[in-house]
Amino acid sequence: MPVPSTQPAAERKLxxxxxxxxxxxxxxxGTLEPGERLNDDDLIAWLGVSRTPIREALAELARAGLIEMAPNRYTRVAAPTKDELLDAxxxxxxxxxxxxxxxVPRFSDAERERVLGVLDDVLARLDADQQAEVAREGADIYSMWADACGNASLAQLCRSTTDGLAFRLRxxxxxxLVPTDVVRPELVKLRDAVAAGEPIAAELAMEAIHLLPTRD
Structure with a gap:
């Protein structure tokens, strides 16, 4: 029996x-704003593709938490609320x-310098009362850690969840709810732990930044 070709499925997935x-x-x-309705015909005209890949993509984005869908009612960009923020x-x-x-133990010298540069930039922007701008770039800031963790399963979990969680901070x-005077000292500890190559100190600082209970 001939093996069926999988090429069409691969093309659709791509x-x-x-x-x-x-x-x-x-x-x-922010091009598509929170709460904005998404119309299939508008998306078809914008993206130049058929309805099927658009609906497939929207379903994936709904699972990630960026899109809200109610059959026969609406498809819209999710609208974060303060009640969701702390949980996220x-x-x-x-x-x-x-x-x-x-x-942290896996960073090359170049990766470590890049991460330290990002953390320095975050600290400077917190000092300039630009916390909202930091939150808007949150998904990209988190991704630099996932890219270097060396655990494919954990990296995949990060890719599937981070966008939706970070979006809820906006x-x-x-x-x-996330006071800068509480977060900033822990961010300094995180930076110092990265510079020193201390993974456990870095983990504790990251947890404290996110307002998790301290360990005894």
């Missing part, structure tokens, strides 16, 4: 992924505490 990336980027950079923020801390512990009450 197209869906391309569409998904474009919609994801438009959500994350602490979930990021649970995930990325372990990621940081794995990543609320006006962020500074109230």
């Amino acid at each position: 197209l869906r992924d391309t569409v998904q990336d474009k919609i994801r980027d438009a959500v994350m950079d 923020y602490r979930t990021l801390g649970v995930i990325y505490g372990g990621v940081v512990r794995l990543a 609320v006006p009450e962020l500074a109230e």
Whole structure:
């Protein structure tokens, strides 16, 4: 019996992924605003593809938490609320505490310098009261840890969850619920632990940044 060709399925997957990336980027950079309705015909005209890869991409983005879908009612960009913020923020801390512990010993000198540069930039922007801007770039900041952790399963978990969790931090009450004067000292500890190559200290600092209970 001849083996069926899988080429058409591979092409559809590639197209869906391309569409998904474009919609994801438009959500994350604010081109598509929270709560904005998404119309299939408008998306078809924008992306130049058929309805099927668009619906597949939207379903994946809904699973990631960036899109909300109600059959026969609406498809829209998710709208974060302050009630979701702390749960999302602490979930990021649970995930990325372990990621940081794995990543820190694996950094090359060049990777370590890049991470230290990012952390210095975050500290400077917190000092300039730019916490909201930091939150808007949160998914990209988290990804640098996942990329270096060396654990494919954990990296995949990060890729599938981080966008939706980081997106939930984009609320006006962020500074109230995640005070800079609490986060900044722990961010300094994280930077120092990365510079010294101390994974456990880095893990504890990442957890403290995300307001997790301290360990005895």
